[in-house]
Amino acid sequence: MSESAVDRVTRVLDLVPFILENPGIEISSLAKKFNISEKQVLADLELIFLCGLPGYTPYELIDLTFEDGIVTVIDPQVLDKPRLFNEIEAVVINLGLSIMKNAINDAKKLESITNLQEKIAAKFAAVDDISFTTSNKPQFYDLISDVISKGGSLDLTYNSISRDEISQRIVAPKKTYLAQGNFYFIAIDQKSNQDRHFRMDLVMSCKPADAIEVHTSVIKEDLDLFDFKISTRNKYLTERYSELFTDVSQQGEIYHAQGRMNNPEWLKRLVISNAPDIELVEPAHLKQEIGERAQRNLALYQ
Amino acid sequence: MSAEKTERLINLTLGLLASKRYLTKNEIFRTIAGYSGTPESMERMFERDKDELRSAGIIIEVGGLDPLFEDEQGYLIRSSQIQIQPNDFSKAELILMVLAANYWSQSNLDDSAKNALLKIASIDSDVAGGVDSNSGQLLVQSFNHEVSQLRALINAVSSRRYIKFIYKSLERTVAPIKLENIQGFWYLSAIENKWLKSFKVIRFESSVISLTDREPFDKDLLMKNSKLADSTEMISQKLQALIRIGKCNNLRKNGLVKPQDGEWESLELGFTDQEQMIRDLLWNGDDVQVIAPATLKNELLDRLKRLVK
Numbered sequence: 001m002s003e004s005a006v007d008r009v010t011r012v013l014d015l016v017p018f019i020l021e022n023p024g025i026e027i028s029s030l031a032k033k034f035n036i037s038e039k040q041v042l043a044d045l046e047l048i049f050l051c052g053l054p055g056y057t058p059y060e061l062i063d064l065t066f067e068d069g070i071v072t073v074i075d076p077q078v079l080d081k082p083r084l085f086n087e088i089e090a091v092v093i094n095l096g097l098s099i100m101k102n103a104i105n106d107a108k109k110l111e112s113i114t115n116l117q118e119k120i121a122a123k124f125a126a127v128d129d130i131s132f133t134t135s136n137k138p139q140f141y142d143l144i145s146d147v148i149s150k151g152g153s154l155d156l157t158y159n160s161i162s163r164d165e166i167s168q169r170i171v172a173p174k175k176t177y178l179a180q181g182n183f184y185f186i187a188i189d190q191k192s193n194q195d196r197h198f199r200m201d202l203v204m205s206c207k208p209a210d211a212i213e214v215h216t217s218v219i220k221e222d223l224d225l226f227d228f229k230i231s232t233r234n235k236y237l238t239e240r241y242s243e244l245f246t247d248v249s250q251q252g253e254i255y256h257a258q259g260r261m262n263n264p265e266w267l268k269r270l271v272i273s274n275a276p277d278i279e280l281v282e283p284a285h286l287k288q289e290i291g292e293r294a295q296r297n298l299a300l301y302q
Numbered sequence: 303m304s305a306e307k308t309e310r311l312i313n314l315t316l317g318l319l320a321s322k323r324y325l326t327k328n329e330i331f332r333t334i335a336g337y338s339g340t341p342e343s344m345e346r347m348f349e350r351d352k353d354e355l356r357s358a359g360i361i362i363e364v365g366g367l368d369p370l371f372e373d374e375q376g377y378l379i380r381s382s383q384i385q386i387q388p389n390d391f392s393k394a395e396l397i398l399m400v401l402a403a404n405y406w407s408q409s410n411l412d413d414s415a416k417n418a419l420l421k422i423a424s425i426d427s428d429v430a431g432g433v434d435s436n437s438g439q440l441l442v443q444s445f446n447h448e449v450s451q452l453r454a455l456i457n458a459v460s461s462r463r464y465i466k467f468i469y470k471s472l473e474r475t476v477a478p479i480k481l482e483n484i485q486g487f488w489y490l491s492a493i494e495n496k497w498l499k500s501f502k503v504i505r506f507e508s509s510v511i512s513l514t515d516r517e518p519f520d521k522d523l524l525m526k527n528s529k530l531a532d533s534t535e536m537i538s539q540k541l542q543a544l545i546r547i548g549k550c551n552n553l554r555k556n557g558l559v560k561p562q563d564g565e566w567e568s569l570e571l572g573f574t575d576q577e578q579m580i581r582d583l584l585w586n587g588d589d590v591q592v593i594a595p596a597t598l599k600n601e602l603l604d605r606l607k608r609l610v611k
Contacts, residue, residue, distance in 0.1 A: 006358045009358065010358050013315065054335075055333075078319045082421040082425060083421065084386055085418055088453055089415075092402075092418060096442075097398065116398055116399070126459055130460075131481075159551050161551075177441045180486030183440070239487065272609065273585040274584075276609065290609070294606050297584075298603070
């Protein structure tokens with residue numbers, strides 16, 4: 001679909017102040033930043049050359065140079081400042097600030113974030129009506145982020161929900177992410193030399209540790225194929241674990257969901273805790289273990 | 303798309319932005335490059351241009367030139383209404399905004415975040431370039447939502463426009479009040495026929511259509527006259543159970559644990575959501591034994607029996 005005139009106008013209004021603040025920028029870099037082709041950047045620059053203020057003499061036109069693939073704005077006329085954020089950009093920034101506020105513990109930074117959010121809300125009424133809820137503030141977010149940016153390792157006590165055990169681990173954290181309202185980090189576990197995902201609110205204690213030796217080739221685990229039947233009554237399960245499923249199809253009142261994963265203990269607990277809305281079809285040995293576990297559970301009451 | 307039209311729209315924006323006073327239509331037609339033809343055709347051209355610029359968020363003010371002659375209208379764009387001013391944000395605030403926008407770099411709101419970052423880089427290139435988006439930076443994972451749908455909902459909430467969409471096989475016409483992400487899912491709170499309801503966005507069965515032919519709604523007035531739908535009474539209950547020593551860590555952290563014998567400890571734990579409590583208990587398998595309440599115990603046993611079959 002061809003671009004509308006007004007879309008191109010807004011891009012020009014963004015291009016001029018951007019080049020002004022980034023003099024000598026390469027056309028290839030502009031194309032990448034603005035997600036357009038280099039040919040389109042050149043066409044926009046040619047257009048900008050023709051625009052300016054009434055009178056339209058060389059003194060009133062926007063003046064820029066572009067030679068050898070490099071652009072500089074000489075005179076932006078009134079386009080010396082970027083356009084205001086639009087409503088969605090303001091919402092995205094504000095949601096990011098809310099997430100940051102729920103993650104960090106630095107009191108001074110928290111106050112700055114609150115002040116900035118108030119400033120944004122004063123200009124964009126909608127930001128107060130669009131929110132992002134996260135789980136409890138993770139106690140060690142600041143430390144984990146700091147170790148990731150500087151490089152290093154952590155000695156942590158972790159409450160594994162899937163194994164229901166508290167363990168001591170030395171890990172080299174690599175990156176943090178937010179998924180389904182929970183803060184996580186990925187780290188190489190010293191013991192297994194494998195990538196592990198840790199939920200930050202389940203870290204019970206955490207302190208910097210001596211750097212661990214990380215093998216360049218982290219071992220990748222084989223993933224088990226699983227096959228579920230899920231009742232359409234509990235559509236939430238297909239939504240909640242959608243990233244695990246490679247295929248979901250519906251037959252009558254049943255969803256068939258397939259995927260791969262490497263944590264059989266978690267899989268068994270998932271099936272038992274959501275019974276009878278979810279049933280494991282494959283692997284057969286896990287299905288049998290689930291039955292045996294339920295039997296042991298029932299035996300407690302007999 | 304005609305290049306002449308684009309050029310005219312840019313020149314009109316620049317001309318109105320540079321002016322210190324309202325410009326009349328005649329002044330615009332005389333001085334802004336690109337307006338030609340009969341007065342009627344220039345008039346039509348100008349009306350279309352104004353509408354298009356406004357649709358892109360460029361605020362064109364209309365004002366009287368002379369208080370004695372109200373029919374003489376003029377047009378002006380104020381820099382403060384469309385451009386970020388040098389003192390709007392401090393350097394520290396710009397850094398916070400870069401960090402906040404970078405959170406979305408792997409999510410489906412990435413495009414809007416990138417546009418915001420471009421604007422920040424136009425204010426202070428050092429700030430934008432100084433934050434390494436890969437070092438220790440939190441990344442928000444993509445949601446299972448169509449980004450165009452999210453944008454439409456954000457716009458609808460912000461513009462207070464009625465929308466329609468299909469949900470549970472029914473066409474709904476609602477006043478969108480609030481959009482909230484809870485545990486990774488977006489929920490729209492909206493008023494449908496005076497009832498305040500919550501719609502899970504992932505379950506929308508059509509795209510969202512904004513009813514631009516209807517006047518924007520008055521949120522406060524609608525809220526005042528609305529009734530809460532789907533409210534479930536939450537009853538506080540107390541779980542009494544035995545848990546194995548050293549196990550059931552997800553239950554014991556919120557409950558009162560007392561010694562029992564060499565194998566078990568007693569647990570008391572308040573809850574309101576019985577369904578969630580059953581799931582939490584089943585998760586712990588034979589490391590927990592429910593004593594009370596009886597209704598909860600019976601439901602749990604029923605599910606275990608069905609699982610064994």
